[in-house]
Amino acid sequence: MFNFRNLIYWLNDALTGGNVKTHLNEIKFILENPESFQTKEIKKNNLDNLLKHATKTTNFYNEFESKLNLKDFPVIKKTIIQNNFKDFQSNTFINKNNFKVSTSGSTGLPFTLYQNKNKRDRNKADVIYFLKQCGFEMGNRLYNLAVRLEENQKKTFKSWFKNVILVEISRLSDQTIKNLLNQLKNDKSHKKSILGYVSGLESILRYVEREDIDLKNLNINSIIANSEYLSPQTKSSLIKRFKTAVYSRYSSDELGILAHQTFKSPDNFTINNASYVIELLNFNNNEPINYGESGRIVVTDLFNYAMPIIRYDTGDVAKLKILKNGQKVFEKVEGRKMDLIYDTKGNLLSSYIFYTKVSEYYHLIKQYQFIQQGEKEYEIKLNLHKEKFDYEDELIKNVKKDFGHDAHVVITYVNEIPPLASGKRRKIVNNYHTKEN
Secondary structure, three states, X not given: OOOHHHHHHHHHHHHOOOHHHHHHHHHHHHHHOOOOHHHHHHHHHHHHHHHHHHHHHOOOOHHHOOOOOHHHOOOEOHHHHHHOXXXXXXXXXXXXXXXXXXXXXXXXXXXXXXEOHHHHHHXXXXXXXXXXXXXXOOOOEEEEEEOOHHHHHHHHHHHHHHOEEEEEOOOOOHHHHHHHHHHHHHOOXXXXXXXXXXXXXXXXXXXXHHHOOOOOOOOOOEEEEEOOOOOHHHHHHHHHHHOOEEEEEEEEOOOEEEEEOOOOOOOOEEEOOOOEEEEEEOOOOOOEOOOOOEEXXXXXXXXXXXXXXXXEEEEEEEEEEEOOOOOEEEXXXXXXXXXXXXXXXXXXXXXXXXXXXXXXXXXXXEEEEEEEOOOOEEEEEEEEOOOOOOOHHHHHHHHHHHHOOOXXXXXXXXXXXXXXXXXXXXXXXXHHHHHHO
């Protein structure tokens, strides 16, 4: 079927200089030819140019002007940027038409950056490339499960032109989900995909499983989960129920797409080495981790010249893996370091462990949250479909198997687990280590 929206998009890009297409071609070449000499040269030039620009045009990086080795630059956190905001701005871009990006993030603290137009075009090209790697073409129908849609009301024409249907998921009732499923079923688009918060997808999935709804006629081309951790159980259930491929995206509002699962890499995350230098560093120092270990995700944005961001500690954690062909990928992206959990002996555990404990009760639960309140104190918050949960002892016993038989586990029943200002819901929280740090 002819995709006129796709044609118009690229025609418009060509008439305005073809910058997005140029970026797209470079991204495609780098990610599909990772070991070629040309790829290494392009990446080296992009990094060298960024470091030279940052040291010559910003107050914060000025003292590093004689250093062009990335490891000579400090690892920075969000608070450093917030406390030195003007010093991070490039003096050659201050009076230009930059774009403001803001996020509350998982900490709930507001965070703002400025991006120049070339950076925005690079982000667009990243999105287009990775969507295509998930079976989606620009101009196809996309259902975007998002929050705070009142902010997007002025973008109605833009959404129509891009063939995007916005779906508010901050409070998904059974009736809302039923209406959405009917809309998907009646949508005769040749190809359609779903992009959305994991929590929204989970709510839809639980409704479908509880009502045992057959979704064979939806004809969904792919589902892309973003913003929150997608557990293997949820992914497997989505694939089974929606009868389509499911991919996870790791991105941030302030940077862009950092890693993505694709049809070539459905279980591992392809690292976006085309637009960023991404390091995985030790929890206790700034040394790189070994393969098979988990570490802090530290990012250098190669294309934001308005506010150069070098070696930015995202606060997130990933596990590094090397494939047989030598390609480095993320085996897991588990979320924020502050939300990692520990057993009663202080050993670090994957958040995945708790998902295995609660997954068999998904049909009974609207929302859940696991909190480490102390060295050996754990709380499970449950928002139920019904008034009674008959598996308290079983769940607590199951948790103690991995967290320690001396663990003190309590279950608290709530009517709502409120989202953060970003719209995300933290399923794993560590209040104990937050207090320590």
